[in-house]
Amino acid sequence: MTTLTAPATQQQTPTAPRRTVRRTRRRLGNGVASVVLVLFAALVLTPIYVLVVVSLHHGQSAPDNPFAFPTAPDWQNYRTAFVNMHYLRSVGNTLLITLATAALTVLTASLAAWAIVRHTRRWTRTVYQVFVSGLTIPIFVVLTPLYEVMQKLHLLDSYGGIVLAYAATTMPFAVFFFAGFLRTVPAELEEAAAVDGAGLLRTFAQIVFPLLKPATATLAIFVVMQVWNDLILPLVLLSSDSKQTVTLAVYATIGTHTLSPEQLLPTLVLGVLPLFAVFLSLQRYVVAGIAVGVGK
Template sequence: MTITAPRTRPASPVAADTAPLRRRRLRGIASHTGLLLVTLIVIAPILLMVKVSLQSDADVAAHPLSWPAHWNLHNYVAAIRAMNYGRSLYNTVLITGGAALLVMLTGSLAAWPMSRISRRWTKTVYQLFVAGLTVPVFVMITPLYMFMRDLQLLDTFASVILAEAAISLPFAVLFFTSFLKSVPVELEEAAAIDGAGPLRTYWHVILPVLRPATATLAITLTLAVWNDLVIPLVLLTSDSKQTMTLDVYSTIGTHAYSTSQLLPTVVLGTAPLLVVFVALQRHIVAGITAGVSKG
């Protein structure tokens, strides 16, 4: 009498095919959940700031995290009047725009030859620009003040624009040089064959190629110059030339501050930055993608 072992049934091909699909779905759900949690962690302080800015000090003290029973827009009306918001916005946009344009123009002009000429002096100049990134701004305050004083530019927008541009120029040169090294030289050679000189090649070839990198650099410079407090605080003294950060700083008392006065000014000061970021978001993503693909 022979005993035969029971035959094992082969695994179903349908079950074998659905297992990797189920794992991919679980990984997708986990990644989306993680991104959602990170997004909530990032925007939670912003939402809390906006909520508290619409409450009175007594309401915040009584219910710091609860939904406000009464929305108080008087805080923003008082902040706009105290800041002279239109004047502060104009001053900050003028300084930020002027510094950004100056940095992007001079940075691209300096980065172009350093990315094409392989000489000892170009490497030395490039290293000097990179070394400028390591100098803290507080070390340059006194020399900048004395330099602007000798030029009789104290308490002028030009002094702040030139100082902000000088501080941001090393990063722009480093950024543009790295980007241009990945751009083929044949584009410039073709322009030279067509009879284009250096300035025409720069205007019609280099600047269009740098457009994605320029958009990415523009938002970085805007954030840095817009939020800077030290340079305007040292070089500007007139009330009519105050920037957003100086107006926000003026609401902070020596020993205490009022949330109904401080937070509305913070929201009003950062709202234009949010508009700029949303407007340039597509170009920023294109610049990062172009840099990655070229690298």
């Protein structure tokens, strides 16, 4: 008994210090990660804080220290910006264009990616390469051809025209994104649906598309952020004041020779506010989509 117990005691002796070292290293790593995250959050939030603080100061009483919160905030800046931007109208226009673009992009890109992934032919690989090559083309290269096409189709200064333009520019990334996700989805589920007598559209609607929910949510948020923040296409394709987007409303506050912070900064805050609210409410879908992608 003594000879059997002694080695066990000798083997158990160094185990406790090792566990202590591992716990210490783990706690140290967690502490360093927490400090890095706090510093990164401060780095990201500091410009936003300065933007809000400076926007609450009157132009003639702007402080030397931009971090100092005003003792008497001037909310008149925001009331003036709200009126000058035609805020409700511009936000409504942007929401209409953004949501229509996201819906059209998700529907068409998911169908195209499904056909490319499930039908492995030579022509499907060529089509996929054509879509992916669109990621390398800057928007400035296609502005003139796009304007001429929209003019010939009588789609200038229309919601439909700019939605189609945005859908075309976001399709390459959307097809690439959906195709990568669909390659991880087992084809046996679709084969089982075909055995049960389901057609292609029913299989896509009831089997494939529900499986794309994490990817769809992530892509939709990406499209919303890209369309909401864009200035180039609305500036080129929209000319009516009644169809003005948020970015055009902000751009209109920039003077030719002078720049007034008390006019510009409140419009920036108001312009970003709806997008910030949407992102906060849907951020769990972004995290879920990223986690699913990493897991697969």
